[in-house]
Amino acid sequence: MSTIDWLVMTGTLAAIVIYGVLKTRSVDNVKSYLMGDRDLKWWTIGLSVMATQASAITFLSTPGQAYDSGLGFAQFYFGLPIAMVILCVFVLPIYYKLQVYTAYEYLEGRFDIRVRTMTALLFLIQRGLAAGITIYAPAIILSSILDWPLGLTIFLIGIVVIFYTVMGGTKAVSVTQKQQMIVILLGMVAAGVVVVMKLPDGVSLPDAVGVAGQLGKLEVIDFKFDLNDRYNIWSAMLGGTFLFLSYFGTDQSQVQRYLSGKSLTESRLGLLFNGIFKVPMQFLVLFIGIMVFVFFLFTPPPIHFNTANLEKVRSSEYATELSVLESEYELANKTSDQASTALVEALKTENEASIGSAKSNLMVAMDARRDISSQVDDLITKVDPEAITEDRDYVFITFIINYLPIGLVGLLLAVIFSAAMSSTSSELSALATTTLVDIYRRSLVPGKEDRHYFTASKMLTIMWGCVALGFAAVANLFDNLIQAVNIIGSLFYGVILGVFVVAFFFKKVGSKSVLSGAIIAETFVALTFIASYYEYIDLAYLWLNLIGCVLTVGLAWFFSSGSKLIKRMMGVEVT
Known part of the structure; x- marks a missing residue:
């Protein structure tokens, strides 16, 4: 750099920090600080x-x-x-x-x-x-x-x-x-x-x-x-x-x-x-x-965006295999460039047949690049079994x-x-x-x-x-940082929201009921995520927010009023 x-x-960073310090130099009590x-x-x-x-x-x-x-x-x-x-x-x-x-x-x-x-x-x-x-x-x-x-x-x-x-x-x-x-x-x-x-x-x-x-x-x-x-x-x-x-x-x-x-x-x-x-x-x-x-598509991308992983391979016994894959990748990139240029020209002429042919050629070139990159990932894993081969987070910084x-x-x-x-x-x-x-x-x-x-x-x-x-x-x-943050949030946010929904809208539900409901709901959400992570069930993490909230509210209501209602319906005397 x-x-x-x-x-x-x-x-730029120093100016922002200095500005913040100067603007808050008079803060000397807990209320202003917090x-x-x-x-x-x-x-x-x-x-x-x-x-x-x-x-x-x-x-x-x-x-x-x-x-x-x-x-x-x-x-x-x-x-x-x-x-x-x-x-x-x-x-x-x-x-x-x-x-x-x-x-x-x-x-x-x-x-x-x-x-x-x-x-x-x-x-x-x-x-x-x-x-x-x-x-x-x-x-x-x-x-x-x-x-x-x-x-x-x-x-x-x-x-x-x-x-x-x-x-x-x-x-x-x-x-x-x-x-x-x-x-x-x-x-x-x-x-x-x-x-x-x-x-x-x-x-x-x-x-x-x-x-x-x-x-x-x-x-x-x-x-x-x-x-x-x-x-x-x-x-x-x-x-x-x-x-x-x-x-x-x-x-x-x-x-x-x-x-x-x-x-x-x-x-x-x-x-x-x-x-x-x-x-x-x-x-x-x-x-x-x-x-x-x-x-x-037009400019050759790295065969793997995390250069630290590549350096490990280059200094290992798999360096020759990597060199061969890089040569193949260079050819695939040339094909990608040519196919991408052809697709641009086809789009300008609005010729559907030409567009379809160029698109097909480009998809083949992209598949070839992905296949070679996958082989590089395998080499990285051989060198370091603990290495994370997912490299999306390195694309933009590259x-x-x-x-x-x-x-x-x-x-x-x-x-x-x-x-x-x-x-x-x-x-x-x-x-x-x-x-x-x-x-x-x-x-x-x-x-x-x-x-x-x-x-x-x-x-x-x-x-x-x-x-x-x-x-x-x-x-x-974690494979992808933006997803990691949202996954962590989804494990807890639904239950927390459920507690507040009960507080705002279910005035007759007491503390014992909502506490029991939240603990059970959080346990269920955690177990559901674990089951999904290990592919016992298929469930995207965003649904955990809805599940946690609805389950917390439902259980809190049940422990407060629902159980009494069911007992009445069954003819059981409620005290």
């Missing part, structure tokens, strides 16, 4: 909410997802606007009326301390794990660029993020996220422009879109009902909506963002802003991934490092690090807030002075940073 790129990247001064306008809230969700994973893994399977992943976000409207109508007024620090405080007043503590613990577990992945994602970049050990890179990034969060608390998170989102959006637009400009002469943006369409990359909506399909319209509108309701309505990393709003109206507008603009932003990121896919002009490389790396800083700092701040307010101050060490809790907040932020670092060290066990 050039000196200019280093200056652009470090200068909640800010509740003076944020709607556009700051909206950008902050978007930045919290848009982690580095979004800009590393999502383009790779599109490269592999097209626009279908966009369906995942179709339930987001629906969830935002529901939260604005039903949930935000309750939070503002009670003036809570965390979403879980409300549960004690509605039920009791046991339900509050259990729900807070579920959040702490899933968000603590997810924070590890948001640290791991940018660590992939630096370890690849600087040839540093991945473990050391994870540690260094984690320390920087922990320091940044401890210094400023939630207010530093909020005031810097506006700048971070501006950098992110500018950087991604620049990447999109460059990838189109890098297409061969005679291949325009409409030509690239036409090729992608012929290869099925632009198919967005899948109406086929398949419980094992992760991304179709049914899993998105049902499972996805429940996931977003729980994430934005009960996850403290998001609740903390809009509870810092100047008023209920400002927070509502901020959430609606997120619901309107988040989906187009995801389309942009996915579309860039598809353009990278088209680019690599394009950034090798094909963006000097200066833009630094800007795109600043984009990814800005996203990592914003999401990870939000998560660590939320974890510290929940631990302090819902567990430490409420149950473990009540009645201390403000200064004690202010110091404890910083210590808890450091503690959760260490937990996240620990999980980041094993995050490479």
